[in-house]
Amino acid sequence: MERFDTMLEAAEFATTLCKNWKFAISDDGYDVKDLLVLAETSDSENPIDEDNFYVVSPSGAIGLCEDGEDIDWLILSAAMPNENLPLTYQAVTRMKFCPKCGSPVVPSARFCSKCRNGLR
Numbered sequence: 001m002e003r004f005d006t007m008l009e010a011a012e013f014a015t016t017l018c019k020n021w022k023f024a025i026s027d028d029g030y031d032v033k034d035l036l037v038l039a040e041t042s043d044s045e046n047p048i049d050e051d052n053f054y055v056v057s058p059s060g061a062i063g064l065c066e067d068g069e070d071i072d073w074l075i076l077s078a079a080m081p082n083e084n085l086p087l088t089y090q091a092v093t094r095m096k097f098c099p100k101c102g103s104p105v106v107p108s109a110r111f112c113s114k115c116r117n118g119l120r
């Protein structure tokens with residue numbers, strides 16, 4: 001899965017995968033326009049920390065990953081509400097290790113989160 005720094009980037013990617021979503025903890029439905037408005041509002045009112053990021057599942061579900069571990073799936077694809085969504089980011093991606101300090105880093109990371117060593 002790709003990672004996104006803002007919900008809007010994640011939402012824009014999700015719109016290439018499906019066209020209807022539902023909120024994970026209620027039955028509120030979203031179409032493309034609703035989703036992008038929601039994402040913009042979320043980014044401006046509730047921006048995430050730099051260690052956190054959003055992910056998008058193959059069906060277009062949007063999750064928030066905090067501290068590189070558990071993913072909270074916030075918005076599900078209405079087409080596949082029962083999709084088997086991964087609970088951790090590491091489980092679905094091959095880990096790399098920082099060549100300087102040996103800490104695990106996600107494959108798309110540009111810097112080691114521990115020692116800030118550049119990885120590209």
Ligand SMILES: [Zn+2]
Nearest residue numbers: 098101112115
């Ligand atoms: Zn490092």
